[in-house]
Amino acid sequence: xxxxxxxxxxxxxxxxxxxxxxxxxxxxxxxxxxxxxxxxxxxxxxxxxxxxxxxxxxxxxxxxxxxxxxxxxxxxxxxxxxxxxxxxxxxxxxxxxxxxxxxxxxxxxxxxxxxxxxxxxxxxxxxxxxxxxxxxxxxxxxxxxxxxxxxxxxxxxxxxxxxxxxxxxxxxxxxxxxxxxxxxxxxxxxxxxxxxxxxxxxxxxxxxxx
Amino acid sequence: xxxxxxxxxxxxxxxxxxxxxxxxxxxxxxxxxxxxxxxxxxxxxxxxxxxxxxxxxxxxxxxxxxxxxxxxxxxxxxxxxxxxxxxxxxxxxxxxxxxxxxxxxxxxxxxxxxxxxxxxxxxxxxxxxxxxxxxxxxxxxxxxxxxxxxxxxxxxxxxxxxxxxxxxxxxxxxxxxxxxxxxxxxxxxxxxxxxxxxxxxxxxxxxxxx
Amino acid sequence: xxxxxxxxxxxxxxxxxxxxxxxxxxxxxxxxxxxxxxxxxxxxxxxxxxxxxxxxxxxxxxxxxxxxxxxxxxxxxxxxxxxxxxxxxxxxxxxxxxxxxxxxxxxxxxxxxxxxxxxxxxxxxxxxxxxxxxxxxxxxxxxxxxxxxxxxxxxxxxxxxxxxxxxxxxxxxxxxxxxxxxxxxxxxxxxxxxxxxxxxxxxxxxxxxx
Amino acid sequence: xxxxxxxxxxxxxxxxxxxxxxxxxxxxxxxxxxxxxxxxxxxxxxxxxxxxxxxxxxxxxxxxxxxxxxxxxxxxxxxxxxxxxxxxxxxxxxxxxxxxxxxxxxxxxxxxxxxxxxxxxxxxxxxxxxxxxxxxxxxxxxxxxxxxxxxxxxxxxxxxxxxxxxxxxxxxxxxxxxxxxxxxxxxxxxxxxxxxxxxxxxxxxxxxxx
DNA sequence: GATGAATGAGCGTTCATTCAT
DNA sequence: TATGAATGAACGCTCATTCAT
Numbered sequence: 001x002x003x004x005x006x007x008x009x010x011x012x013x014x015x016x017x018x019x020x021x022x023x024x025x026x027x028x029x030x031x032x033x034x035x036x037x038x039x040x041x042x043x044x045x046x047x048x049x050x051x052x053x054x055x056x057x058x059x060x061x062x063x064x065x066x067x068x069x070x071x072x073x074x075x076x077x078x079x080x081x082x083x084x085x086x087x088x089x090x091x092x093x094x095x096x097x098x099x100x101x102x103x104x105x106x107x108x109x110x111x112x113x114x115x116x117x118x119x120x121x122x123x124x125x126x127x128x129x130x131x132x133x134x135x136x137x138x139x140x141x142x143x144x145x146x147x148x149x150x151x152x153x154x155x156x157x158x159x160x161x162x163x164x165x166x167x168x169x170x171x172x173x174x175x176x177x178x179x180x181x182x183x184x185x186x187x188x189x190x191x192x193x194x195x196x197x198x199x200x201x202x203x204x205x206x207x208x209x210x
Numbered sequence: 211x212x213x214x215x216x217x218x219x220x221x222x223x224x225x226x227x228x229x230x231x232x233x234x235x236x237x238x239x240x241x242x243x244x245x246x247x248x249x250x251x252x253x254x255x256x257x258x259x260x261x262x263x264x265x266x267x268x269x270x271x272x273x274x275x276x277x278x279x280x281x282x283x284x285x286x287x288x289x290x291x292x293x294x295x296x297x298x299x300x301x302x303x304x305x306x307x308x309x310x311x312x313x314x315x316x317x318x319x320x321x322x323x324x325x326x327x328x329x330x331x332x333x334x335x336x337x338x339x340x341x342x343x344x345x346x347x348x349x350x351x352x353x354x355x356x357x358x359x360x361x362x363x364x365x366x367x368x369x370x371x372x373x374x375x376x377x378x379x380x381x382x383x384x385x386x387x388x389x390x391x392x393x394x395x396x397x398x399x400x401x402x403x404x405x406x407x408x409x410x411x412x413x414x415x416x417x418x419x420x
Numbered sequence: 421x422x423x424x425x426x427x428x429x430x431x432x433x434x435x436x437x438x439x440x441x442x443x444x445x446x447x448x449x450x451x452x453x454x455x456x457x458x459x460x461x462x463x464x465x466x467x468x469x470x471x472x473x474x475x476x477x478x479x480x481x482x483x484x485x486x487x488x489x490x491x492x493x494x495x496x497x498x499x500x501x502x503x504x505x506x507x508x509x510x511x512x513x514x515x516x517x518x519x520x521x522x523x524x525x526x527x528x529x530x531x532x533x534x535x536x537x538x539x540x541x542x543x544x545x546x547x548x549x550x551x552x553x554x555x556x557x558x559x560x561x562x563x564x565x566x567x568x569x570x571x572x573x574x575x576x577x578x579x580x581x582x583x584x585x586x587x588x589x590x591x592x593x594x595x596x597x598x599x600x601x602x603x604x605x606x607x608x609x610x611x612x613x614x615x616x617x618x619x620x621x622x623x624x625x626x627x628x629x630x
Numbered sequence: 631x632x633x634x635x636x637x638x639x640x641x642x643x644x645x646x647x648x649x650x651x652x653x654x655x656x657x658x659x660x661x662x663x664x665x666x667x668x669x670x671x672x673x674x675x676x677x678x679x680x681x682x683x684x685x686x687x688x689x690x691x692x693x694x695x696x697x698x699x700x701x702x703x704x705x706x707x708x709x710x711x712x713x714x715x716x717x718x719x720x721x722x723x724x725x726x727x728x729x730x731x732x733x734x735x736x737x738x739x740x741x742x743x744x745x746x747x748x749x750x751x752x753x754x755x756x757x758x759x760x761x762x763x764x765x766x767x768x769x770x771x772x773x774x775x776x777x778x779x780x781x782x783x784x785x786x787x788x789x790x791x792x793x794x795x796x797x798x799x800x801x802x803x804x805x806x807x808x809x810x811x812x813x814x815x816x817x818x819x820x821x822x823x824x825x826x827x828x829x830x831x832x833x834x835x836x837x838x839x840x
Numbered sequence: 841g842a843t844g845a846a847t848g849a850g851c852g853t854t855c856a857t858t859c860a861t
Numbered sequence: 862t863a864t865g866a867a868t869g870a871a872c873g874c875t876c877a878t879t880c881a882t
Contacts, residue, residue, distance in 0.1 A: 011845090027325055029239065032872060043847045048874065111331075114324035115237055125385055132381075152389050156398040159381045159388070160374040167373020168366070171342075175335055178342075178369070179362050188366040196406035242855060253864045255858085264856065431866090447745055449659065453852060463868045468853070531751075534744035535657055545805055552801075572809050576798070576818040579808070583797020584790040591762070591789045595755055598762075598789070599782050608786040616826035662876060673843045675879085684877065 012050045015040045016064060019057055020104040028058065028112035055116075059123045062113055065105040066127045072097040073134065083142040084197070088190050090138070094165055095186045099173040110170050132158045142197065161193055222260045225250045226274060229267055230314040238268065238322035265326075269333045272323055275315040276337045282307040283344065293352040294407070298400055300348070304375055305396045309383040320380050342368045352407070371403055432470045435460045436484060439477055440524040448478065448532035475536075479543045482533055485525040486547045492517040493554065503562040504617070508610050510558070514585055515606045519593040530590050552578045562617070581613055642680045645670045646694060649687055650734040658688065658742035685746075689753045692743055695735040696757045702727040703764065713772040714827070718820055720768070724795055725816045729803040740800050762788045772827070791823055 018040035022031045033054060037044045051057040076093035077086050099106050113120055135158035136151070145154055168189050171177055179185055228250035232241045243264060247254045261267045286303035287296050309316050323330055345368035346361070355364055378399050381387055389395050438460035442451045453474060457464045471477045496513035497506050519526050533540055555578035556571070565574055588609045591597055599605055648670035652661045663684060667674045681687045706723035707716050729736050743750055765788035766781070775784055798819050801807055809815055 027327065027331075029326065033874080034872085044874080045847050045849095045876080046845080049845070054873070111325040115321040116239065117237070125387065128381070128385075129387065152391075152394065153398050155388055156378070156395050157402055159378050160399050160402050163373040163375070163377020163380075164370040165373070166377060168369050170373075171338070171369045175338075177335065177339065178365055181362075184362065185366050188363050189370055192367055192370050192406040195408045196402040198405045198408065243857080244855080247865095254856090255864050255866095256862080258857070259862070447747065449746065452850080464852085465854080465868050465870095466866075469866070474852070531745040535741040536659065537657070545807065548801070548805075549807065572811075572814065573818050575808055576815050577822055579798055579801045580794040580819055580822050583793040583795070583800075585793070587793020587796060588786070588789050590793075591758070595758075597755065597759065598785055601782075604782065605786050608783050609790050612787055612790050612826040615828045616822040618825045618828065663878085664876080667844095674877090675843050675845095676841080678878070679841070 011042070011046075015042065015047060015050055016057075016061055019061060020108060023061075023112045024104040024107045028108075028116060055119055058108075058113055058116065058120050061105075061108055062120070062123050062127055065102070065109050066130065068102060068105060069094070069098050069109075070131070070134065077138065083138075084194065087138055087142060088194065091165065091190045091193065092186060095169070095173075095182070099169045100182075103173060106169055107174055110166055111174060128162070131162055135161055139197070157197065160196070164189060164193065221252070221256075225252065225257060225260055226267070226271055229271060230318060233271075233322045234314040234317045238318075238326060265329055268318075268323055268326065268330050271315075271318055272330070272333050272337055275312070275319050276340065278312060278315060279304070279308050279319075280341070280344065287348060293348075294404065297348055297352060298404065301375065301400045301403065302396065305379070305383075305392070309379045310392075313383065316379060317384055320376055321384060338372070341372060345371055349407070367407065370406070374399060374403065431462070431466075435462065435467060435470055436477075436481055439481060440528060443481075443532045444524040444527045448528075448536060475539055478528075478533055478536065478540050481525075481528055482540070482543050482547055485522070485529050486550065488522060488525060489514070489518050489529075490551070490554065497558065503558075504614065507558055507562060508614065511585065511610045511613065512606065515589070515593075515602070519589045520602075523593065526589055527594055530586055531594060548582070551582055555581055559617070577617065580616070584609060584613065641672070641676075645672065645677060645680055646687075646691055649691060650738060653691075653742045654734040654737045658738075658746060685749055688738075688743055688746065688750050691735075691738055692750070692753050692757055695732070695739050696760065698732060698735060699724070699728050699739075700761070700764065707768060713768075714824065717768055717772060718824065721795065721820045721823065722816065725799070725803075725812070729799045730812075733803065736799060737804055740796055741804060758792070761792055765791055769827070787827065790826070794819060794823065 019036045022035050022039050026035065033044050033047055037047050072093045073090045076089040079086050079089050113124060136155045139154040139157055168185065172182055172185050229246045232245050232249050236245065243254050243257055247257050282303045283300045286299040289296050289299050323334060342365065346365045349364040349367050378395065382392060382395050439456045442455050442459050446455065453464050453467055457467050492513045493510045496509040499506050499509050533544060535541065556575045559574040559577055592602060592605050649666045652665050652669050656665065663674050663677055667677050702723045703720045706719040709716050709719050743754060762785065766785045769784040769787055802812060802815050
């Protein structure tokens with residue numbers, strides 16, 4: 001549980017941090033094991049003491065990134081207030097605590113791990129499924145929908161919301177295009193989601209944007 | 211303009227078709243120039259008569275894919291009816307005519323061209339900017355917003371909508387996860403967008419889903 | 421059929437010659453692909469145009485060596501004279517035309533290909549079986565033995581004779597230990613075999629040593 | 631002398647036993663120091679307390695194997711009866727007590743130590759010389775030959791006989807090809823030798839095969 | 841003595857790119 | 862234009878050996 005609370009504590013974590021940094025700078029393909037090892041101040045041989053191979057590293061990095069992301073989400077969703085507000089908190093946590101504070105993880109997650117190999121892509125599938133399920137559950141809790149139609153509807157929404165968050169993150173945090181006022185961008189994205197959720201809200205649960 | 215109306219007409223286009231096929235099957239990293247050449251029934255040497263290098267191929271492929279995508283969008287947006295409906299048509303065209311009919315381009319666009327190299331990533335940035343601008347323009351036309359705030363709002367929406375479409379495409383068309391009823395998925399995604407757009411609509415422009 | 425009559429004619433053969441030389445000098449383990457390529461005046465990449473990998477090279481080399489060896493044997497066995505004499509010719513051909521003229525093949529065959537990998541060892545098994553069968557057939561022809569007991573006896577003899585030839589070759593040709601008068605060594609080894617064959621000879625087919 | 635009477639008594643011997651086992655299973659090249667250490671229940675560091683390096687291990691193993699082999703031979707040769715019979719006993723002892731009971735040593739001796747490195751090959755030369763000298767001595771004792779010609783003749787015979795035994799051992803004990811009735815194989819090999827020895831026997835020392 | 845984490849030189853192999861034909 | 866054999870830099874990975882504890 002505390003295994004990676006501070007990744008730098010262990011050699012294993014140290015290498016992961018170094019890899020994240022190097023990947024963010026050079027891209028996954030452009031970064032060799034030697035680069036990672038150099039950054040982590042170890043030898044290439046030592047790298048293979050902690051990871052089976054480069055693919056294994058990417059998968060572990062993906063795992064860790066998702067663990068971090070879900071932790072921020074879980075904390076936000078457990079905050080006080082009505083469900084919709086807590087949902088909004090989760091969105092804010094994604095932008096601030098993940099995109100902002102763990103930019104390198106974001107880059108690995110959205111950019112470097114895409115289309116790399118069969119195994120990594122399978123891992124991505126699993127990881128996305130997990131995130132989608134989380135969001136789907138939250139939507140169902142908010143909207144109170146029942147039945148398989150409502151479930152599918154909620155799932156499509158979850159996929160949509162996740163896609164939105166991703167692209168906003170890629171656009172404004174990774175590429176740093178468009179408005180630099182990330183707080184406003186974030187607000188508007190969340191309003192968009194809230195209004196999108198409107199159609200499945202039980203009653204007059206929709207309010208004017210803050 | 212007519213250069214690629216039918217890619218297979220030219221040698222150049224033939225290679226691009228072959229590359230799309232091979233990339234979709236083996237991934238960009240897993241596919242060598244030799245594989246592409248074999249599929250296109252040419253020699254590796256000939257490949258370099260038409261493309262500077264692999265990167266150039268990817269960039270041209272990206273260009274062509276976006277050209278195709280924008281053509282379907284332009285056609286849909288030019289259809290008859292109120293702006294919101296035409297916007298919806300564009301969404302449908304994306305799913306049916308691009309994701310469905312040009313799956314290989316979709317895969318290149320969303321999977322294989324991600325995080326490949328600096329140059330390709332720059333191209334992606336440019337291409338995404340283009341698409342975002344298209345959508346932003348359409349949103350402004352629909353909502354009639356004015357001023358820089360409305361513009362930024364519209365842009366964030368455009369980014370959000372594009373992200374949604376992407377992830378839905380990736381999830382249901384590339385990974386083929388979740389519901390197999392693509393028509394329903396598509397409907398629900400579009401409803402979600404339409405409701406999201408609600409907050410910036412001039413008046414009671416929102417209707418119940420079809 | 422004429423594929424390797426003169427190995428140097430083809431690039432493929434050129435590499436094989438180079439490899440034989442390098443292996444004989446540095447041993448199979450001590451010789452890298454780079455060494456072979458340098459000796460053959462090609463690049464490492466070119467090596468892989470002609471051979472799948474190092475193991476494949478060894479197996480092809482083994483194949484070629486055995487082909488050469490069997491050709492000398494076949495030619496000798498087809499000479500004129502009584503069976504026993506022709507058998508003796510084959511022995512002489514082994515020493516002079518294989519051990520003497522193709523020393524590098526001998527070294528690969530008896531030294532470098534031993535215990536290298538599962539695949540190579542399997543190849544060796546097959547190749548030895550072939551040689552043993554050749555000799556077994558010749559013995560049966562000479563002694564006129566019939567039945568399964570005679571066959572097993574002939575096979576054990578064949579294995580024994582082959583082992584003898586091998587060790588004499590290794591001792592005097594590879595290690596170059598003991599007497600330098602290879603002609604005399606060869607004579608005595610062949611006499612030993614002839615006398616050993618005595619026990620299965622039909623009648624008074626045994627003569628005093630020359 | 632008593633150092634290895636029971637190899638397992640000492641740590642040193644324990645490692646040697648483990649190495650023999652691992653080499654027989656994985657081949658010398660396929661077996662790493664780590665594998666040997668694991669099998670011997672020690673750490674890789676400890677390995678280097680007892681052996682200078684891998685090469686040293688192989689050389690010591692070769693030494694020990696030959697020591698064991700020569701002990702069985704010496705015991706057999708000291709048995710009662712006429713010289714030729716005692717010689718035959720030695721042959722039987724080789725098959726039963728070495729090939730059969732110490733198969734792992736046989737494998738190291740005939741397969742794994744071949745063509746490994748310059749140093750190991752030198753050791754092999756020395757070790758083979760020793761064995762050849764033993765046999766040469768025995769042959770001279772049996773045949774009563776005198777002079778340098780007889781000596782060379784005896785040496786070639788010794789080399790031949792050793793080669794025979796080797797190949798029979800490799801074929802039937804290591805590869806386990808051909809007849810499974812090892813007793814009969816052994817008988818026939820020994821008869822072959824006895825008859826081969828005939829030419830140098832003083833008088834009518836040759837008998838019909840058993 | 842005993843450990844086992846750390847090392848790093850070295851290897852086999854790939855593949856985008858070139859160029860003589 | 863078209864070819865495809867040739868290139869060689871670059872990579873991932875292994876493993877015998879060392880040494881601080």
